[in-house]
Amino acid sequence: MDTALTRLVGVRHPVVQTGMGWVAGPRLVSAVANAGGLGILASATMTYEELETAIAEVRSRTEAPFGVNLRADAVDAKDRAELLIRTGVRVASFALAPSKELIARLKDAGVVVIPSIGAVRHAEKVAGWGVDAVMVQGGEGGGHTGQVATTVLLPSVVDAVDIPVIAAGGFFDGRGLAAALAYGAAGIGMGTRFLLTQESTVPQAVKDAYLASGLTDTVVTTRVDGMPHRVLRTDLVAALEISGRARGLLRAVGNAARFRSLTNLSWRGMIREGLAMRHNHKVTWSQLIMAANTPMLLREGLVNGNTDAGVLASGQVAGALKDLPTCAELITGIVTDAEAILRKLS
Template structure:
């Protein structure tokens, strides 16, 4: 099926003399914690959530999260300052809790006055304490109630719950099942992620009791995203996603591509050789020597229980993502995607997307019976 390509107006839009005024703020525990206008989070996607997208999301009233896992420490500092040059709005930075220099990066966030630190893997309590003492809110992503309880007991300010519908690394439980269980388990703000793309989803999440929603694929597919046009076109033409373990040994929701199909067919030795090649490339990309890379690999092995082979395979993810998201190689890269990708048909600006989402949420609530 061929879909329209390029920035598209909202489906219900007609001729306008100028942009529609921004909707009024929505007050939730998330907006109060993060200082954003609306309870919408642009998630920290590697090679995608750079300064331009983050600043555009923040200027629109959402909470933008800068991805730093694929950046060296100095590159991360430069990216933070680039966001601050583009916007005065508060924003967040996604950190790897298992990185060898996680503490130094956390200290950088404190020094730079970053509002939120998000994590894919749960940070240890000393890292949470360092950030909180420096005025940075800590928001780990969790995939089970027990994980939410653990980080809440360590002092996390909020959690993001990602269900199986989400793109990238994912778990087996859907958002609609996982979200209420986590809400029942903790008394800190909960942000829902996995399967969200519009105001109806925001209204549903708020009705569950969440403090907001996180969207990744939907922000990737905006005119403010720096992802190459060929990749955006592949996303807009996609109908479905697949979950594969062939990339790095963990369940990963992606678009089906020749690269994914080849990895699925490949034997263990071929995958390991690819991992070693990508580990060397990632070492060069991040400006780190082999020693820090190996330390990070062992840290991941300790924190996740991964075997050595899977630890080495972890380098596949950032480099294969780069092949698609930076180099535009749709045939050779990994394109993480949430299940909602099949319902996305346009490329609005972040401003139009966020404002449309808020208006739709209010209209949805207003239209409920009674």
């Protein structure tokens, strides 16, 4: 299926696996790449050395293009960008907009830059800075999300910018891909759907929890890290919702210490990242402290399989999913169904 996205990135199919922390590792990314989609390696929960090793592992598993998701506000963001350039990674994706200088450096080296955005004005801003494409996530999407549904946000962004737009938030099958293309998108991005595949390393008990959920079994909460976060409804999330502010901040401080030890990030480095977030995204100090909850609570659920003590980020599509296909089966099925639908409609 030929679109502006496949031509830009060099993949066979306009299907993107998003960079989910603790989930999008070498095994999943390479499986998506070998199936003809764009797999994106999640690096925010990795040290620099772990990222270097992960890129090498993906390279050993596939010759197809793939991407790496970077934190634009990380203290070593420039070093990680240079690593992508040096190792020939095709795509650099960002959850938060990178600086003009970082965009220029990556583009000059031939790396495709694709930030994720949740508002029309953000798409217009990064398009003006020279990014190659944008991924638009509507409110149905898992993890950090906005309030505007994909069906409203997507066409608004398509009308506002002249670069390829990837649609994310609520996609899981061929009907969704056909609909996204009809809206003017160049492809779709999926997170929860790829989390629920054979190659995903998420523990089986956690996958079973996702598969058992219904369409109304996710909730958007600010109690995980101070920002709107779509997750599965669990007893832990319910407890976070009713817990006091002081207790939540105290827990977050402890999680900050745990995350620092995992990533080898110094306290000075964490403070520098915090100051950058305050400057660029206008968040409060309490939100910064609570942000430490995110990686540790997600790790407890998605890596350790502890659904009682962890948080499970999830899009609303979890309630529509009942199987665990391989990545090849998933992508082939989506593209085949989308092509059939488009032929029928025409």
